[in-house]
Amino acid sequence: MTDRTYRVTDIVGTSQQSVDAAINNGIRRASQSLRNLDWFEISEVRGHIVDGHIDHYQVGLKVGFRLEDAE
Amino acid sequence: MTDRTYRVTDIVGTSQQSVDAAINNGIRRASQSLRNLDWFEISEVRGHIVDGHIDHYQVGLKVGFRLEDAE
Amino acid sequence: MTDRTYRVTDIVGTSQQSVDAAINNGIRRASQSLRNLDWFEISEVRGHIVDGHIDHYQVGLKVGFRLEDAE
Amino acid sequence: MTDRTYRVTDIVGTSQQSVDAAINNGIRRASQSLRNLDWFEISEVRGHIVDGHIDHYQVGLKVGFRLEDAE
Amino acid sequence: MTDRTYRVTDIVGTSQQSVDAAINNGIRRASQSLRNLDWFEISEVRGHIVDGHIDHYQVGLKVGFRLEDAE
Amino acid sequence: MTDRTYRVTDIVGTSQQSVDAAINNGIRRASQSLRNLDWFEISEVRGHIVDGHIDHYQVGLKVGFRLEDAE
Amino acid sequence: MTDRTYRVTDIVGTSQQSVDAAINNGIRRASQSLRNLDWFEISEVRGHIVDGHIDHYQVGLKVGFRLEDAE
Amino acid sequence: MTDRTYRVTDIVGTSQQSVDAAINNGIRRASQSLRNLDWFEISEVRGHIVDGHIDHYQVGLKVGFRLEDAE
């Protein structure tokens, strides 16, 4: 077995519902473009406020995925 | 349109239910005293433990709001 | 009353459900081994991804507890 | 001479021109509301992009000012 | 009992005597303007030097206080 | 409206003129390859010195852009 | 001589008198439970305020001690 | 000569041998996909332990490369 290499990309998932939903929305979208997603880490949690209420959450995520062997 | 200036204040929202509820409680209380709330950012999540269970959550928040023009 | 001393230990709670559940699982397990738990603080939130979905959450926690007097 | 106390407030100055203009706009607005401004420190430099060009700069500033004696 | 909200303000206490005196001077001045002070945290310790000796200490403090209910 | 996801990429813009020119050069080049650029944040400012003068500035930038829906 | 290994534990020493007393109280209590204490490092200084005065200091300490050889 | 722009990507190189081998494995894999690699910086060193021995090293690397001119 050769030594694997991973890449880490930064995304921001958003949701009008909750922090957890923003995480899941971001991971779901990332999995549409990237294969072999392996782990994530939250880098920041922010949000937008409108009329005194939270309009949407913005969760920064580092997402790691395994690089396939180059031919 | 003139160039806007914002102020950022630090608050700690608390809740006996969850992290999300502590965020919302803090934002709601801030909106009673401050106008033009625009965004927030979580700075820390702590909590108090009583008899081996979480008694309440304490969520540090930076809250940004637009300053109105001074006369 | 003498001056109390506290100790802080690092744990990682996990859950397949949510960030809040991972926090609670970690605190519950810590309370089985340690007495006088007093507070916690989240140090990081990570997770493992399988087939494009979050398989489980891993929440790093600093947990403080009061040291009893040594005899 | 008594020992002075200072307060530090966080603001965000903005400008469509440059980083320096955003700093100056923020300080000018702060000086309309606060007396005895004494120093500032940049905490972050961000900006908004529209159609591939910088639309405006947002410069986070910590601004220190001397508190007058309370009566 | 409703869920409390706290605010955190940054001050700089000064003293020509010692670090501890600068902390106490800052807290005393803050308590003249703010009610319900609850905790503090040191953010930095600096000082001014004149003729090779420390002329005064400057201690940055985050000071937390409970917000009273808005009517 | 579905919940948007953003990606953040790190670039280094350079210029022989000034910090502001390095920022603008980096954003301009990024906008040739990436659509929907939305914001930037400065992560570091460095530079190269030749014969006692600044030869060029190197400004690290985090650049956020909106991901379009995957089909 | 074999290569030594050290362990680092986090404690919080408290005192109603001063920062220095809180450090010494924490080290004294730690030395009742742990052998071969070798060094400490301050990680944070906080305190509790009651009626506008500091009620007690809380000093976070990393304390290193040499592990004895396992049999 | 126009002003160059660089991009920085995060990878994790792994090896069962040593930290240095993990760095080299990561750089070698990155050079198969990216042209004009120019520098790297270690962001973290972790590893996996099996049966009390290090099974493999995981070295986080920021890798910078020059962007070619867009046509």
Add this chain to the structure above:
Amino acid sequence: MTDRTYRVTDIVGTSQQSVDAAINNGIRRASQSLRNLDWFEISEVRGHIVDGHIDHYQVGLKVGFRLEDAE
């Protein structure tokens, strides 16, 4: 399968040979006292210098291990 909890302890491994040897010495000693070691992370690399040469390396490590179920 129940949700696992992990503990993270800080150690300092030392060696007169190299950084890698200090890491391995620390892990080996930790595995004599702790079961189920799972991962490590380097927190700092320091060393002692005698007569202009490195006398020994001191590598700070965070070591994670799985807690077994409490009865």
Add this chain to the structure above:
Amino acid sequence: MTDRTYRVTDIVGTSQQSVDAAINNGIRRASQSLRNLDWFEISEVRGHIVDGHIDHYQVGLKVGFRLEDAE
């Protein structure tokens, strides 16, 4: 060619005009005392305010220079 060693020194450049002028003033002064200046990095940007306007900028710089071979 032997392996070069560099030294990094911290300076603070000042200017009444702008951030860029403060950087250039600091580099110019450093080049009068130090040979082989090679790079710089901004560590902080502060300033002094008088009568509500910026009186001068203070820019912290890390400046690297190549050490010549010792005889």
Add this chain to the structure above:
Amino acid sequence: MTDRTYRVTDIVGTSQQSVDAAINNGIRRASQSLRNLDWFEISEVRGHIVDGHIDHYQVGLKVGFRLEDAE
């Protein structure tokens, strides 16, 4: 008046008495070698423990001083 440049040097002051004494010892020694000392900032507080008591304090200090004009 020309624009002044400052240099910042890192020292560690020590004392067997207290943190404050270690600060003063360090500043006093620095003032024997360097002219125009202007400010200091504490970067870390550590100490050595012997037989369960603090043997001496080690206080890291950044010390700033004004550079005189080069001829």
Add this chain to the structure above:
Amino acid sequence: MTDRTYRVTDIVGTSQQSVDAAINNGIRRASQSLRNLDWFEISEVRGHIVDGHIDHYQVGLKVGFRLEDAE
């Protein structure tokens, strides 16, 4: 015995071989100019890449040395 003072200087050691060699090269060069070197700490590890391979390593080091008594 009087209370000792130490100074900390920042250097960058380089090597075409390995991280360890870069550390040793930096310490060796520093010991040619400075007496009483006592400890070091790694602050960053970077490197230059040429044609997809590491051309040389650059290791940032803080090096502490004891100041001799001034006469």
